[in-house]
Amino acid sequence: MSGAASASSLVASRAAAVAVEVDRLFDSLLAVPDDPRRRLYEAMRHAAMDGGKRLRPLLVQAASDLFNISRDSALRVGIAVECIHVYSLVHDDLPAMDDDDLRRGKPTVHKAFDEATAILAGDCLHDLAFEVLADEETHPDPFVRVELVKALAIASGTSGMAGGQMMDLEAEKASFDLPTVTRLQQMKTGALIAFCVDAAAIMARIPPEARTRLHGYARDIGLAFQIADDLLDVVGDAGLAGKALGKDAAAGKETFVSLLGVERAREQGRLLVEQAKAHLHGHGPEADLLRAIADYIVERDR
């Protein structure tokens, strides 16, 4: 097997295992009650279960490999970050935001249910993320748990994902340059990706000043991921993606592809992946999954 093929098969096998574990934990956390909240839980299950690449839970596992973090802790942190990711998709798909009918090949939550239920289901997944992190099952050390909460709240709020989404809304009105688009994307998708890697270091009680190379890895794959997304939005297959494509150009938004062109964007993505892997030079086989994920990020077709 070539290096790339073995990397992609490593990602595929671990990703498949993580996807099963994520769905099993969601199934137990979101057991449908026999009362008038049934519809809320069904909407949360529709949004959270049986879909997506589960890239973020996989990243938490990959970073946890470096520090011998227990698989259960990594899974619960992965579920928490997936709750944030999924809630943001549910709200982002609403008519007042991106107005999407299709997500992960299924009707969006407000289409399958209704808008009010979609808003509440997103809000409840948002709470569930912090409830899961704060629970002692996630990690025995309360300091670790509260640091995870703080890091995730920052990564998802005004300084992270939601702040980036706000900049993205403004991008339809303004014409952002490359540094602004880079900052927007580092917030909108990069912050949660960085949290996944940082969470493992928090669980291992690695002090912040010793996380520079890991942060470098996270920043580089976060940007590479977004460049790959922008490329898929232009040259991808909507059937494989399970969602509408070509929306950025239609909305008049600047992206890495509109600013750099397809070829230079692709080149930049590959460069970032090499740079990301260089940050892992000090590590041995325990970083193989992190390396493979970096490669996968620019090679994926959805």
Place this chain on the structure above:
Amino acid sequence: MSGAASASSLVASRAAAVAVEVDRLFDSLLAVPDDPRRRLYEAMRHAAMDGGKRLRPLLVQAASDLFNISRDSALRVGIAVECIHVYSLVHDDLPAMDDDDLRRGKPTVHKAFDEATAILAGDCLHDLAFEVLADEETHPDPFVRVELVKALAIASGTSGMAGGQMMDLEAEKASFDLPTVTRLQQMKTGALIAFCVDAAAIMARIPPEARTRLHGYARDIGLAFQIADDLLDVVGDAGLAGKALGKDAAAGKETFVSLLGVERAREQGRLLVEQAKAHLHGHGPEADLLRAIADYIVERDR
């Protein structure tokens, strides 16, 4: 001064002080950045600042009086619960939910800004609640901080506020009986109110089994508060309330007033307040503010 008059003046003076402190802390937490997120921060400030009775931060202070909790800790916990309360109002006012134009006498966030900004501003206030609680400025003990996070996540999610809101949506389709309306309201408004009182006990490291009477107080004032709200919705003054009234009847929802009638509902509210105060019998003057808040809750005109 009569007992009731001195109770109401105690609430008024402490509430005024709390309102100033809450606005000052929001002003510093929500300093507007000079970048494309400006509109997001302005929407959050519009929603969070200069308005409301600040009943929840006041309750945290009142319960903190029992245990000599520092005023700074109580204020930060009060801000966190106010963030959750305010975010829920912003989302609840959206066209897909209650479709309200006016809140606290001002245009609702989606009216003053737009729907997408309102959704994101609510989401960001939601994150800010947990960011504030997790920060070491809130309490020196990480175990206390993480217990606060867990309690607030549960009080605001499917088992608390948002779960109650979902039942409230279903109430338009079904005809709920008194036990179901009671459970709905215990979740929708009672859970956050109970958190305010519980938070002081968590900060004082009172074990859960020793919080029974405090929980009784919280449950009773929570229901009394909702009964008073239902009464104001029927007999209140929209100008004083700063929002539309008479909406429950228009939506065909059962409330305490529709199920009990105005007189019996009023009687039930007074009974709950006496019962709430009886839970405080073991306490001296340090519980005066909690007692005064119980009285205020049924006497208020908005």
